[in-house]
Amino acid sequence: MLVVGAAEPEIQSWLRAAGHLPRAVRRVSAAGAALEAEPVDLVIVDRDSSGKDAPEVCRVLRDDPRLGDAWMLAITVAAKGRMADSVLNAGADDYLHRPFTRAELIARTRAGLRAAQERSNDRLLRTLMENVPGAIYRSAWHDNHQLEMITDEIERISGYPPHNFLSSTKRTILTLIHPGDLDAVVDAISHSQPDEPFELEYRIVRADGEVRWVLDRGQLVAGPGGRLWLDGAMFDITERKGAEEAALRSEVEAARSAELRASRARIIEAADKARRKIERDLHDGAQQRMVSLVLDVQVAKRRFAKDPTDIVPFFEKLGKDLQDASAELRELARGIHPAVLTERGLTAAVGAVAARCVVPVEVVDALDERLPPAVEATAYFTVAEALTNVAKYAEATHAVVSLNRSADALVVEVRDDGIGGASTGAGSGLSGLADRVGALDGTLSVDSPAGAGTVVRAVLPVNGGG
Known part of the structure; x- marks a missing residue:
């Protein structure tokens, strides 16, 4: 202020x-x-x-x-x-x-x-919303399907500017749909349940008469008074559909893989930016207010020092509670996106998470250089998740973290001497980690034979990882 x-x-x-x-x-x-x-x-x-x-x-x-x-x-x-x-x-x-x-x-x-x-x-x-490669919209199905919100990407997809759609009964999502697909789309949406996502592929007719294929992902949202909205995101998939129809499976797979890599990389980047913003908000907002309250408690303590009542012990406890809460907020901010990673790099961040682990951890082959932010964040969370598993499940007495930089990749390895038996199956933390590594076109492997410890190894391409 x-x-x-x-x-x-x-x-x-x-x-x-x-x-x-x-x-x-x-x-x-x-x-x-x-x-x-x-x-x-x-x-x-x-x-x-x-x-x-x-x-x-x-x-x-x-x-x-x-x-x-x-x-x-x-x-x-x-x-x-x-x-x-x-x-x-x-x-x-x-x-x-x-x-x-x-x-x-x-x-x-x-x-x-x-x-x-x-x-x-x-x-x-x-x-x-501006960086999502599709048109995000909200349609009032209780009010003749009028669009209450739609992003600028709809103009690239349909040829119509967004202001043509807003609060109009003449231009809606339904008016774009190809006549041959309209009944099937309306029927599919009408039979879906509120708050249950659906996914549809259908044709639309652009302003210039061209027929394009779109992927529509959305869900119905019920409101008070019997109102019903359709929230969704529309993506142009014409090129993909054309390749499928032409039976060019290899080309389709390449296009879909490229789209997946690009979209997942954007998701990770957006999530990391959101984490940094939350960390900043916690530091500049709630934490500062709590610091101020601690100072107020100290002032109150001196003011009532002359009064032999029980108010002083109460204020002392309150001050201690506020200090503990501030420490918890700082810990939360570090978990969302560690400040040390942004300010000092991967080696310092890995050293910090290793120091907090309840199992003794040795960090070897530390890096001196900075890497692209997405690579550093993925490597950090790989180490953090692996060490969390070591502390919770491995019954290990020692762990080793290594960071090796090759010409075009970063190799992250976490090794422990525990009981083994870890996997990347669905529902495990390592499963989500595999998705994150895969978004950078990297690979994650887990070698964990029973009784022989566990080795978690991630290979992250450096070029294009920023």
Whole structure:
């Protein structure tokens, strides 16, 4: 949280008492450096000590890309709405008229923080949707199949721009379907159950009259009042269908394999970005609030030190609980995407997970170089899952992790002296690990004879793994 301008000095003390950690700069010219040093979720704006009024300060901040998704709350003077209009037109998201109370300020800042979080989440969702190689849609089946949402990819698939579909009964998903396939598609969807996914392949007729094949994956979603939506994703599979019809099986397999590799790599990359965002949100949000609460508890402890009641032991316990909760959040953030992996690389991250293992672990053949992020993340989670299995099931006394870099691949090996019997069968952690390794066109093998220990070995191609 950042306060910019000549705002009342009590604002910062009010915010701290509410559990926030505000920073302040008197001039907007210093705000850029403050945003560069530490991103914020909310900026409180007032007139600048150098003479700029609140609208001018808002305009400068809104033009600064370092502001990001932060919510901007401007402090104004009531003047028949003119000042409120000017700060909103200058880029502010909300305003607060003087005079205001502490409760009003805290309520507006909390609302702004929620809005900033929603804005950030919306941006992440839009980014993910824009990178999905298909048209994502929501159709109101209770209202003549009108489309309430559809992504831009529909124009590439159908030839019709997305605005032609929204809230229209003339242009829907059903109007695209080839007349020869329409009845079968409607029948299949009508007989599906809400919240049960379905998968259909059918033909559509594009705006230019061309017939294309699509794959439609979706499900019906029931709502209150008998309302029913169809949520789905449509992918153009014409090339694949053409190859199938021409009996070019080898070409079909190559195309499908390439599509699978590309889509799975995108999924992993999107998931890793989401993990890093969650880690950042935990660190900058919940953890900071808990740190602030710990400080509040310590202040309360000193305040009541002179009162011989039981309140001091209670506050001591509360402070300890909050410190434990903060430690748990940091541990959660490390499990989602370890910061050490991003900052220091694979060797340091593997060393950290090995140090936490309850079984003694030796790390050999450490790497000095950085590898593509997707390769490093897959290698890290390979080691983490393998060591988890060692600790839980292997009854081992020792394990060895090796990282070997060849000309075009990284070989990750985890070996233990336990009881063996591990497998990559469905439902096991190693099964999911095999999928992740396969998404990078790598291979995972498990050698685990009964009574002779286990060797988990992953080979990850380095070229194209970023």
